[in-house]
Amino acid sequence: MLKIGDKKLINAWAFYDWANSVYSLVISTAVFPIYYAGLTEAEGFANADGKIAFLGTLWTPTTLYNYALAFSFLIVAFISPMLSGIADYAGSKKKFLKGFCLLGSVSVMALFFFTGKETLWVGITFTILASIGFWGSIVFYNAYLPEIAHPEQQDNVSAKGFMMGYVGSVILLLLCLVLIETSVFGMYDKAIGSKVSFLLVGLWWIGFAQITYRRLPNDEKIALPKDNYFKKGLKEISQVAKELFAYPELKVFLVAFFLLSIGVQTIILMAGIFGTVLGLPVLNLIATILLVQIVGILGAFLFSRLSNKIGNIKTLKIIIAIWTIVCFIGFNLTKETPNVDMYFYVLGALIGLVMGAIQSLARSTYSKLLPETEDHASYFSFFDVTEKIAIVIGMITYGFLISLTESMQWSVLALAIFFLASFITLSMLKKTKYVR
Template sequence: MYKIGDKKLINAWAFYDWANSVYSLVISTAVFPLYYSAVTDGKTVQFLGMEWEHPDSLYSYALSFSFLVVAFISPILSGIADYTGSKKKFMKFFCWMGGLSVMSLFFFDGVDTVWIGIWFTILASIGFWASLVFYNAYLPEVAHPEQQDRASAKGFIYGYIGSVILLIINLILIQMPDLFGITAGMASRISFVMVGIWWIGFAQITFKRLPDDIYNKKPEADYIWKGFRELQIVLKEVLEYPTLKRFLISFFLLSVGVQTIILMAAIFGSSELGLSSTSLIVTILVVQIVAIAGAAIFSRLSERIGNISALKITLGIWTLVCFCAFMLDKNQEHVAVYFYGLGGLLGLVQGAIQSLTRSTYSKLLPETEDHATYFSFYDVTEKIAIVLGTFVYGLLYAITNSMQWSVLCLAIFFLASFIILSTLKKTKYVE
């Protein structure tokens, strides 16, 4: 049995990022979106008895629906998990659900099986994001407050390294299918299976060492109702704790910008700048590799100048990213090189801001046993921000017929987050 602060326990917890980050890179960002577009390009697809002339919109709606499902179920399940002491069971369930759903994407092999691609995209997304709620909730139970910045950063670093390794393997498979006696389409489908096996397989290392129920909860028979009561109590505490409430507002605003840019960057490069798939994949790899250094640098910087000051610096850089993207034009000479540079700048703060917001929120929590419920509010905040961000991005694109104005608008959310973050009072562990 490992105690809080034990390096082996922290490493085992952080290793879940190594396991699950292949989903966010290979499935959400790189291989699956390109495969889906290639299969459905210029075709009308059938789903839920309706004809969809724009399959990309169907895919976008599917992801939005999955985020709304997670936003709805995570506070309820977290309340039950905290009352019963069963965070690990919920985390395992959603890990297996996500991993098996990703593997099932193998059976999406043409327009006639788009329904398989859409349904398992929804289930995989729910499995990924819901498992993260319980994973994040373990942070204050595996690391002391003074260790949490580095522990959180270590998780993201593991995640970036692991996902880059598998993506490179997948790209070799997809770019040189003849070498393996298969088609490019089959190579992509095999990649989906590899992601599921990687995710579930490496997660077992985390599950083996994470504690089951450190508070020795003894749930009564009506644990579902008691779980709802737990949720109500935590919600009241969040609303009555001004520093935590303001941080969540600031986190909501920055998440609108961060998550929208992460989700839409490839589409911006492809549609707005006319970049090739190869250029986009190179940019994605640049972002991931630079993000490894960014997460490490800012975790150490936060120890010197405090979490709030470090977060403000990242927000300033994110705002700069928006302005630089606005200035790009597909007619510019060497636009691909500029886009690589922008990807490097984005990578520097992508891992940093995600790592720092997680550890800062953990440090701001009051003395509590309800970590899963508290982190469910953190997760819901992020999911609603994603829905709003993608909607605003799409609306401005429809009005202006230019994604550049959509990107520039996101700078407003970063500035607003910066202002609210500046009003936070210093605490013992957050300065």
């Protein structure tokens, strides 16, 4: 069994980022949203008002897709604390990681069968299940961080995971773009190329995850009778909740993380739509997405090293300040802005610089603040729930302001308020042995 801090163990753990990040790039960001938009905008799919029927209700295609994702976030937020309690009590983090990974990868591959109006239910159902699989597995994956790396290693290790994720996802996205846009593999049908891409994502995800499974420690402790699972799980998570709120530093950090997540996750999810509103062609948007991923590798590396020198708190404040600048640049961009595509590339580069950095550093900072405990999955479930609720609130706030102002620019500017509040909250965080 590999010991904590061992390079082989750390590399195996980080490889799950390599495995799962193809979902967040190809499915959540680049290929599937475009495929979904193309199908739902096709002649005969929607009615004369541009709405589609699902579960007896008429929806605009974008609203239905956004609500499906929001529903998946709520499901994960609801079930992850209870499942994490069970995992900590029974020592079954790896089983839950495998289970959610299997659900996510199979659901992604099932999107292959979403081909038109008659199979809309396939697209929506497996969009929800794939999202639950991805975000559910992340809870248990993150929970391994304090078990595979010493506190002084965790900033660099967390960043390494995100860097590997960016590299792997860019490689597969480029392969998918070749499938979709060229005849190199003997096909030049964008729909077929997209569907084959969904199969590749699922196979890549579950295939490379096997590397992680082989190295992560087996943590089974107790064989539980079936009738005790939920009772013991709820008891475990309630105990962790009491412990968590007894640590002021954890409470302050979770508030700061909640506020910054509203801004960060909303920008990540809405960046593509914002680019469409600015009138940018699809290929320009995909080029920007690739730019974000490539710069993200550099950003995660640089800021993890900076945190080693000046500490997590100061580094997070610098990153949040850059996110605030992103909001102000976005606010000043319109369709009529001269060379708007170049400004959008600059915006993408800035987002890339701080996107992976803030996610990896937030994960490692939280891990460093944890007390001496074996209940890592339960503690990280609170971290995950905080992020999911932030996403839902961010999307609702963003959409409400668009309906109120009929402009995305004001919605983008409003996100700066959340970053400012997070900056102020972080200023209240007291230094600890490993967080300064």
